[in-house]
Amino acid sequence: MKVQVCIIGGGPSGLLLSQLLHLKGIDTIVLEKHSREHVLARIRAGVLEHGFAALMREARCxxxxxxxGEIHEGFxxxxxxxxxxxxxxxxxxxxSVVVYGQTELTRDLYEARDRMDGKVVHDAADVTPHDLKSDAPYVTYRDGDRIVRVDCDFVIGADGFHGVSRKSIPKEILREHERVYPFGWLGVLSRTKPVSPELIYSRHERGFALCSLRSQVLSxxxxxxxxTDKVEDWSDEAFWDELKRRLPADVAASLITGPSIEKSIAPLRSFVAEPMRYGRLFLAGDAAHIVPPTGARGLNSAASDIYYLYHAMVDHxxxxxxxxxxxxSxxxxxxxxxxxxxxxxxxxxLHRFPDSGSYEAKLxxxxxxxxxxxxxxxxxxAENYVGLPF
Structure with a gap:
């Protein structure tokens, strides 16, 4: 198989780039190691910068x-x-920003790829890039007992932090910068009316809290x-009680609680890999960088990568x-x-750090x-929250 651009990773970054390039007549294939159902089951943040929203419109998605989507002019x-x-x-x-769940955004991108007969391969096992420093790179993957080879001009690594793309860059060239935070976020999705029409970030002596929403009926x-905490340590009742303690009294009093649809704990880390190009391989999104969800920069940082790659590929x-x-890069x-x-x-x-004392609290x-x-x-x-210019 021969395409111009082979994209590893079928999340929103890879799908968005594939869609944008397709509209310009550039042939792509997306290789995703999981099923579509698995990808769409991921619960992620949903605050989109105005630039990201504009890119979705340009992609006809x-x-x-x-x-x-909920237009938010403040928080x-x-x-x-x-x-x-x-x-x-x-x-x-x-x-302003648009509050729109990443799952729904990904679903829109999949449906757009389907409408245009875009090539998206799911359950692609053992994806491996080859000859990245040559003028003729290629990618192989396993489909059952069959090894499939994809020849291409460029390889895009949009396969996340644990993907194969970044690991394909030699260790003597790759530089990694990381900070792991000593806490995580316990998140609950509930089919309840949001406590506030806009997001609430809460700093409290017991720890940080965030009230967000996916729609007017999904919080x-x-x-x-x-x-050290595990999801099993937290019943729904314990979660709601603790959340209320960390909110102002009037907000806590108006909080509508209900059974959790999804509950998970996400550790927080900051991570950057440099460079983001190696030969004909270009990294994008979580494959190259991760931020804590505070401030909603993760998906939006990926969007800026896609913006730069899209325009660079079109110019090429x-x-x-x-x-x-x-x-x-x-x-x-x-x-x-x-x-x-x-x-x-x-x-x-906004967070309480375990080793901080009165000095840090005063700061x-x-x-x-x-x-x-x-x-x-x-x-x-505000400038940073709505998104710096691409």
Whole structure:
């Protein structure tokens, strides 16, 4: 089999790039090691930067997002028993974010690929890139007892943190930067009316909490927990009781509880791999970088990678111009590190660290006091939250 671009990973990043390139007449194949049902069962964040939303529309996949997504022009930070609102629309110069579940976004991308007869292979086992430094790379995968070879011009590694793509870069070339946080997020999805029309980030002495939503009838809530905790340690009742303790009294009193549809614990880490290009291999999304979910930069950072790759590939095939490909790693990493900085700042400002004392607690209080006393500080937060320019 011969295609122009072979994409490893059938999550939103790989599917979005495949869809965008297809619309420009560039032939792609997506190789996903899991079934479609498995991919669509993943519960992930759903706050989309305005740039990501625009990219979905360009890919002709934004109709349901625009119809069902929640436009948010602000969010709340709860602290010391009070709620302060960050007015994104005001402080970012008129921008906003779209709250739309990643599962639904991925479903829209799959359906778009189906409509265009896009090549998406599921249950592709033992995916392996070859000859990445040559002008003729190829990828092999196992389909039952058969080994399938895909010849291509470029390989895109959009297969996540544990995927094969990053591991294909020699250790003497790859540089990895990582910080593992000493806590995780216990998340609960419930078919209940959200406690707030906008997100609430809560800093509390017992730990961080977040009130989020997927729709007006589907809520997503999180609390900070030790890494030693297991999902089995937390009954629904215990979760709701602890969440209420970490919210302002009036918010807790109006919280509607119900049985959990899904419950999981996600450890928090910050991670960046450099470079994001090796020969004809280009990394994108979680294959190259991960952020804590605080501030919702993960999926949005992946979208900026796809934006740069999409335009670089179009320039290569339509104009014979490789400047975008040659500069991809530098340009993508420049934006990735800004997202890392913002996510790290939000995480350290709002979470309780096990080894912190009164000094660190006072600094967190002061950071919040300064934030809501300064128009410029609020402007910086809003600019990063709605998304820096691609």
């Amino acid at each position: 934004g109709e349901r997002m625009d119809r069902e 709340f930070i709860a602290h010391d028993g009070v709620m302060d609102r960050v007015d994104l629309h005001k402080h970012s110069g008129g921008s 997503r809530y999180y609390i900070q927990v030790p890494l 095939y339509e104009k014979g111009d490789d400047a975008g490909l040659d500069d991809y 530098r340009k993508a990493l420049a934006r990735v590190w800004k997202a890392q900085r913002f996510s790290w700042w939000m995480t350290t400002m 967190q209080e002061t950071e919040l006091e300064y934030l809501f006393s300064s128009e410029k500080a609020l402007g910086s937060l």
